[in-house]
Amino acid sequence: MRYQTVLLDLDGTITDSGPGIMGGVRYALEKHGMDVPGDERLRAFIGPPLKEQFRDFCGIADEEAAEMVSSYREYYSERGIFENRVYDGVVPLLKRLKDAGITVAMATSKPEEYAVQIAEHFGIAGYFDFIGGALMDGRRTEKSEVIEYVLASCRAKDRSTVIMVGDRRYDIEGAKKAGLHSLGVLYGYGSREELESAGPDYIAATPEEIGELLCRIDQ
16 A cells, blocks of 8 residues: 555644644633633644634534634734644654655644644745645634645545544544545544544554654555
């Protein structure tokens, strides 16, 4: 089996973005007069679409959840976006995939505008053939929608040669819906239990293991 295209999630897979995301959520909750829970509960916001997460977490309607997202972005666009770091081992992984002739793309539920800005800020944009994400107006936030958009943009027609790599069940479920193979990573924000319940084809503990696994499969 040879994977010609690798799709990578951003938050919890390429970068450790938790501090900035949780800071934005705290800001939004405080601004709207809501109780702010501890970091363990705020971690739930890392990965899934924000509007749905605010709606379900706070028990509010879609309209108020959209207002919460707007408040979150007041903080995130100025500070939170850079309260972030590239995981150790990710840059060597990206280089290894590119050196192997693999098409490397980002598929994130984060707004594409932010994803591009983050990749450029950390000097990793050049490793990606395409960076795809959600739209700022709330469209294309579901992982399967992002994946379909990225596949079309990369002209990846043979889905048997594509694999999605991510740290949350949303990545694995989105890959399955799109008919792709998937690889769950344990160093991000999803637990082994969460990932295994979603049923990925592979699991890796580190970026190094991702490279070893995908290059071994490619041989």
